[in-house]
Amino acid sequence: ALAFSWLGRTLRERQEIEPSPLKGPILLYLFFCALSALNGIMSTGQDPKYTLFYFGKLVEFFVFYFIFLNTLRTPREVGGIAAVAVVAAVALGLSGIGEFLAGMPTFGGGKIHGPSGETANVLGGYFVFHLGLVIGMMFEAESMRARLLLLGAMVCLFFPFLFTMSRTSYVALLGSLLVVGLLRRRGLLFGLLALVMVMPLLLPESVLAR
Secondary structure (H helix, E strand, O other): OHHHHHHHHHHHOOOOOOOOOOHHHHHHHHHHHHHHHHHHHHHHOOOHHHHHHHHHHHHHHHHHHHHHHHHOOOHHHHHHHHHHHHHHHHHHHHHHHHHHHHHOOOOOOOOOOOOOOOOHHHHHHHHHHHHHHHHHHHHHOOOHHHHHHHHHHHHHHHHHHHOOOOHHHHHHHHHHHHHHHHHOOOHHHHHHHHHHHHHHHHOOHHHHHO
């Protein structure tokens, strides 16, 4: 409904869609996703409804990206959306911690899957995105209070992130931190190196095994 509302307003008011350097890569990614989906339906007999629903969820992510790109105009509006996203992510992180405590009595049990129907990899990717958002907001925060609140949010996200056991998400987080360190904050590289060195001493064996 939100997407159709935005598209209808854009066409009615003849607004130009804001240019984005990600437009080409996004379209290319969706093209290959569509080919993969068709191949799965035709060659493996996969349920078309499930495949199309999953592909639709991928498209939905990028639709929201373009909606935000074309509707948010001021830094305050962007900050408001970012704050809502972090609050929602923290709520999901606390839910993941509750799942861990309820279903894993011994430290280092199974995976945290999050809401019904989501895989651990999807949840891990969600946490990676929002951890990156929180880290970026910490760098830009002007008050110590805001930084402490964001640090608390990071803890709420990082703990359940570890127990998704998603190796892809682990690599994605390290890669994102490396890029931020190279482009914006060189000091982050030293922190990342220190974190890698102490991880074997702090993390449970089940996480290290992944």
